[in-house]
Amino acid sequence: MRLCRNAESVPAFWSKWNIPVHRFARRHIYIPLLRSGFSRFQAGLVVFMISAFFHEILVSIPLKMLRFWAFFGMLSQVPYAYIVSRLFPNGGQGGNLAVWLTLIIGQPLAILAYFHDYFIIHYNVGGI
Numbered sequence: 001m002r003l004c005r006n007a008e009s010v011p012a013f014w015s016k017w018n019i020p021v022h023r024f025a026r027r028h029i030y031i032p033l034l035r036s037g038f039s040r041f042q043a044g045l046v047v048f049m050i051s052a053f054f055h056e057i058l059v060s061i062p063l064k065m066l067r068f069w070a071f072f073g074m075l076s077q078v079p080y081a082y083i084v085s086r087l088f089p090n091g092g093q094g095g096n097l098a099v100w101l102t103l104i105i106g107q108p109l110a111i112l113a114y115f116h117d118y119f120i121i122h123y124n125v126g127g128i
Helices: 010-017 019-035 040-065 071-076 079-086 092-123
Strands: none
Touching: 010 019, 010 092, 019 040, 019 092, 040 071, 040 079, 040 092, 071 079, 071 092, 079 092
């Protein structure tokens, strides 16, 4: 099995990132949605939105602030994955580069956004 860091597309990365969660979501959310008439895209979007919600909750509870950076950061992966699939239809190194760009730029930006907001709330001395 190829490692998630070698994924040649954004959806491939997300399906390999956490295999137990991927299998759970596929079995208990995605497939039932397909059976109830959702398209593959719609079912995938619902699963991704649920995942984004839980990522946001897992960040918001310890920080005691709800900012939606993780939620919107994850949802931004949907149009990003679409654009990347059009630019690199066969994946390959271009698709892998796109995955790495989200890991190197996207996730740290969300973390910095939380850090910024946390700092402003807790350490805003002198109106900085």
